[in-house]
Amino acid sequence: MANAAIHFSSEPYDASIPRPMGRQAAGEGFLRGFLQYADGERFHLWNVRDEDQGELEALLRRLGAPDKPITWLGRADRSGLAEAGAVHMPTPELKDEAWARRALGGNAYSITGVTHTIAETHILNEIGALLLAPLQPWDALVCTSASVRNATETLLESVATYLQERFGAARIPPAQLVTIPLGVHTADFGADPEVRRRWREQLDIPADASVALFMGRFKLATKMHPGPMGLALQETARRLGRPIYWLLYGGARRPADEEAFRSAAAAFAPDVELRFVEHASTRTRDEIVSAADIFLSLSDNIQETFGLTPVEAMAAGLPCVVSDWDGYRDTVRHGVDGFRIRTTAPRPGLGSDLIYAYAQRLVSYEAYAAAASMFAAVDIGETAEALALLFSDPDLRRRMGQAAQTRAREVFDWRVVIPQYQALWSELERRRTAAPVHPALENPYRPDPFRMFAGYPTAALSAADIVELAAPFDRDAAVAVVGHPSARTDAARLPSLDEALRLLECLATGPRTVGALLATMPPERRPFVERGLVWLAKFGLLRLCGATPRT
Template sequence: MGHKHGLVFTGLTDVLDYHSRNSTPQDENVTRSLTRRLAILPMVVGSVQKSDFRGAVFGSGYMLRSLIETRLYDEVHFFAPLLAHQGAYERMVADVPWLRSVRVSVHQMLHLHKEVVTHDYDLVFAPTFSPEVAGLAALRKATGTDFRILSVIYSISYPDTETAMLLNMHAPLRDDDLLNCTSESGFSIMLALAGHLRKRFGVPLPLKLDMAVVPYGIDTEEFCPGDRDQACAFLGLDAGTRYILSLGRFSVVDKFDIGPVIEAFVRARQRLGGSWKLILAGAAAHGTYLEWVKLLLMRRGIDDVVIIRPDVSDAEKVALYRASDIFVAPSDNPQETFGLTAIEAMSCNVPVVAADWDGYKESVVHGETGLRVPTYMPRFTSILPDRKLIDNSLMHLLVAQTVAVDVARLAEAIILLGSDEPYRLRLAEGARQRATNVYDVRQVGAALRHVLTIREMMAAEGNDATGDAGETLDNLVPVTSDAASLWDLFGDFSTRSLVGADTLVTSEYGTAGLAETLPVYLTPEMEELLYLDLVRPICRACVTASPLEGVRAALLMSGRDPDRVDYTIYWAVKQGLLDVNPT
């Protein structure tokens, strides 16, 4: 024991403020003499086929760009997972313009243990915080090398994160290794997970490295405002139509449920008129879900005013932002901790309507860069009590189906921005300004540089590295329960839970469901948790606005499981069958 736990730097402001108070003119020479060579473990370049890319792959690529922008490294060595990937990796890195300022080469993971000795790396970047971080620490010790380790939190909701934490307790990690969380929300969850593990297993603090909050950076010169008419022409869109864009993987499992977006658009269009259309774009990760979306549009009678653009290219994505007037980001999944597309849209001068959820709470400033919509999440104790004992995809689906973005207020936000052009343009200007001031890759690179060099600067000045640079982790980890469900751990991602005093009222869509079967996305596992036979009785009970506590009490009188009753109510709110506290 006796280990002095790492420091904490939370956000760009903290990092830059500390640097301005403590840096000296010699800082550049100090850091340049100490850091030269960077190794990149697999996942940044990702799969050979772009269609296989996932958000974490793009995210790690964005973080790599920020590392290059630190100007700390002369050489970058990419490690391919398989010999068969060598040529593809070489071609891909050769096509990246921002890598031309450094010497780049591709190596094999098979030979990593030799390469760390041969090349004496200053930093090894493990794109996601996983058990491989502990493996890197063990490799460093075994080879007698001195590289630092940088890893990034992307999706914290997978059990691998807890496994990595537990391994870190015994791995030879150092105080100057760095774990970067890309949002304050992700940082808070990491601390909550540490507290949970300490409580559940009776172990000491399972984090032995510096922690920082430095967001992903985007190239605001690439994602920038452009000629709307040209963008529409490039995409084959009518420039005389106004567009609402939602861009993300077509995956209800690990992205978001599109059904509530469609319901919000149906409501908004009734007020905005026929000059508005909805664009749904993104990777067709789950083909069956995309087909269901198309079926839903036909059943709702709006397939002629909704445009589907699957598997868009990089050029098409930028054009979509430039052609759009409003961007909608209704995230509902605990695996999401940042939200890159919202930042890209903001950088292209598009105001964002987002769920009040995880990283969007930081990136989307309500009333300045866009609007955030109340998002509700329950706290269950008996459903999926241990997330490590269930399939990851199923777990994320079942949890996300109870994360209810307020559909009525989502529609109201779209109506407000769609009907008040001066206000929409003011938010668009604020969105672009925030993107360039906070999330530009050069800004983020500067912040990351400060985080990576603070210890060296302090050591050069003869200061203790546990000075006022940041708080120690021991003081920040909360006292938590030993519950392990995602509802318990990730509840603070949402605005709040519903309470008994909240009023529920059946929506027009819910009223239609009393007379006909509505097209809703269901899996057999969802049907195991939902009381589908209660959906219509709930909607009937709420035709007249009713307090949640009364509705819930009536349902429990039949001896139903309380958590499953709540699951059904949240799901009905999520799907827009019920509205909360109507105005």
């Protein structure tokens, strides 16, 4: 099975930070699963941010050090990516890497990425740009759910229509989309009677009480509004005629966001017993599921694309009551693992003003996401009916919980998901190696500065131009000039000191043409030496006698 070099930095793969985002939890889970389950002889990790390797290795040890050797690739080591055969990005931002690869040839390696949130403008721009980037049939964007794939296709179709109308384009190569779900490490979750007893005692919840669990960030704007859940629990308590406990696990990065979420939850569920538990650690997350009878999550936000928490609850054997929204539609089987509750949104065409305000920066992303979520309705009566049925029927809870746990293990465990990535990389490798070799080409959006700005100088240096010393050769004086800090910069990739001195010593015997000087240098160094002649002339060591007249 083929593997890919992992586009590696700590931020997307470390969920141990306070208040991690969903993409970080997903990224950590993916990397842990990749290191544990990927088939292959070695791993390639691309240190794209030049982070301290010791710190990255510490992260790997926390996730479970692999039993295979690791090849570390430096930031600029795209030849190492070619050796690996593919690179996997933790985002859908593939265009820049596709352009970077073009300098090596279009089939130097494959590029894959994965969707998380796709509603923000910079991600919308990135996905739309895939149609103009030099992506190939051996590249792919992984969509984590059918819903996010549909949304991505809608965006790409919209951009393709514009390109056809604007330029009369008859053929626009589509970006390749594949669907592979996110996963969880199902062994991390389980129902433990002793843990259940301990948490219920700690939270002052009676042993026989009915408890619904919500897990996630406490953020009205970009997570979900707790109001519909609160209303449904309120109605459930009325129907059953007994107290219902609502366990809310998570938190927010900003105190104001957490307070707003808590206030909204309490306002819409005045007769429900609320219990809040902060995200203190991964262990707390893994244990809190034992305290609940049902998992409840009514996602209503375009920020969401998959939703890991229902799968985590399923892995613990909890039946789920979730909204029929985004990735939840792929994970919870209605009437089998729990219930998916009907959702309704306005018809297409009634939200143009919302996205326009966001696109023109009249409102923030959070304001835009919050505005869109105001028009996502979840059927509260249907939710209450599902909750009441589950709370009143222990056998149904048990059957659905067992079915959910089996599904989580068979479909969403990283042990099952990682081979899907490897199968994708293998297919992409087959296509790439079967294709004709693509030549190395320039990025047309980033032309060679000496071509783009060719109208600035009087002339460009040519092979026929004559080069001579500006003064008799003095080795010490030359070393002082080319070694001066102001005369060097690493980004310029200048000739080495030895190369500069060789050129000057050669010219000490008399003038030479540029072509004759370059012939004395190794072929792979000639482009650098050629432009280096201009550098030596800039600082008074050479005189360039060009044949091009001044205009």
